[in-house]
Amino acid sequence: MGQWQGIELEGLVLHSGRLTLRPWQPTDAVTVQAILADRRISEYLPLPWPYTASDAHSFVTGPGQDGRVAGTRLDCAIAENTTGRLVGSASLRLPSGPWDVAEIGYWLATADWGNGYATEATRTLARFGLDNGLTRIEIRCEVPNAASAAVALRAGFRYETVRRALLPGRDGPTDGAVFVRTAADPDAPVEPAWPPLPELSDGVVALRAAGPQDWPVLLAEANNDAALQWGFSAEPMTEATARQRANWVGLGRLVNPHNALLLICDAASGAGAGTLGLRRSGPPGVVALGYGVVPEFRGRGFTTRALRLLADWAFSQTPTARLELGCKVGNVASARSAEAASFRPEGRRAGRLRNPDGSYSDELIFGLTRPADTPAADPAG
Structure with a gap:
């Protein structure tokens, strides 16, 4: 009989507010195969593809x-308490020695994404393990898997x-983000570094x-002539670097x-038009911005519109008190975009921004503060 810490595991059932965590049954195979036939679930799981009825039964x-x-x-x-419907899987790997690692893993049917089931199941297993x-x-997930990382934070993992090369990715070993909860940690969600950003749009x-x-x-925003001219380095970005940075942005948020990256898009087509970076590097409540638009979308006011959208959201939904940005002297397009978005010119800092040839340019500074009639949001955001 399988025991751990004197607890019989074979028939053990755990309950939470909405869920039952029970042993697997042969009759679950049909539902498991149907759930895992959705390719989105196996994006970050080393599962056979296509996932067959035989795989599910095994x-x-x-x-x-x-x-x-x-x-x-x-x-x-993982099954719903009220209906008994199978919605996913959760597991707690138990240490077999003093240096072995206890680890929680999970997957959920795509139809049930976004309703908190993965978080609830994870918290239930964590409480069981820590109470015993x-x-x-640990929770480990591939770096691009921001959804799994968000579950870890909501379940109280830091x-x-x-x-x-920690995890067995679909195409070979891949880097893994590690989240940890200890017996001394509070049983409460961990706040993300940046508040969630809903998609913002002004119609354009x-x-x-x-x-x-x-x-x-x-890649396109970093490698065009204007970006290379006004950037800090003459070295173009490689595809490998672009992929790596894109893989990290979800985890980074x-x-x-200190840093977060947003995408500027054409509202009509959804096509990516540029990037808008956020950086906290000064006093609390101050966020610095950096931006760039790919050539085919320039001259259409996209940067100005993106700055306005970001400012309206930041001042109304977050504790941000001030937004600021800078550009090299001579970068007329960037300065015009800032002023058109109501950023005020505040001065000039000599020899601050590096040029591709190793020299330094002066920086023009622009700032925008919270409107007097806009109350500050909860600092927890």
Whole structure:
């Protein structure tokens, strides 16, 4: 009989507010196959493809039960309390030695994404483990998998590091973000580094969070003649670098309090038109901005519209008190965009921005402060 800490695992069932975490049953195979036939679920899971009925049967009668029998894993089917409907999977790998790692993993049917089931199941397993002697539990996810990282934070896990070649990705070993919850941590969600950004639009321009699929926009924005002229380096961005940066932006918004990246889009087509970067590097409540638009969208006021959208949201929905930006002397287009978005020129700093040839240009400074009639948002954001 499979036991851990004197607890019999084979028939163990855990309950939460909306969910039952129970042992897998052979009859679950049909639903498992239907859920995992959706390619979106296996994007960050090393599953066979296509996922067949045979694969599902092998899982629920084999690996889905073996850990409970051996006392090494608590693998659970996630089902709704009210309907009994199977919605996903959650597992707690139990340490077999003093230096082994306890780890939680999960997947959820796409129809149930966004309703908090993964977070609720994860919190339930974490409480079980920590209440029964575990001192540390990890959640690991591929760096681009921002949705899984967000679940970890909401379940009270704190970001710790990124380890190279940690996980068995679809195309080979891949870097993994590590989130940790210890017995000493409070049983409360961890706030993300940046507040969630809904898609903003004025009907012409849309502003949204950037993601791994947006690397071609990052590449195009960095490598055109104007970007190279006004940038800090003469070195063009490589495709590998663009892909790496795009893979990191979702995780960065959650765990990096210093930088975040948004995408400027054409509202009509959804096409990426440029980037808008946010940086916290000064006093609390101050956010610095940097931006660039790809050549085919220049001259249409996209930068100005994006700055207005960002300012309206930041001042009404976050505790931001001041936005600021700068550009090199001579970058007339950038200065005009800032002023058209109501940023006021505030001065000039000598020899501050590096040129591609190693010399330095003066920087023109622009600022925009919270309107007097706009109350500050809750600092928790």
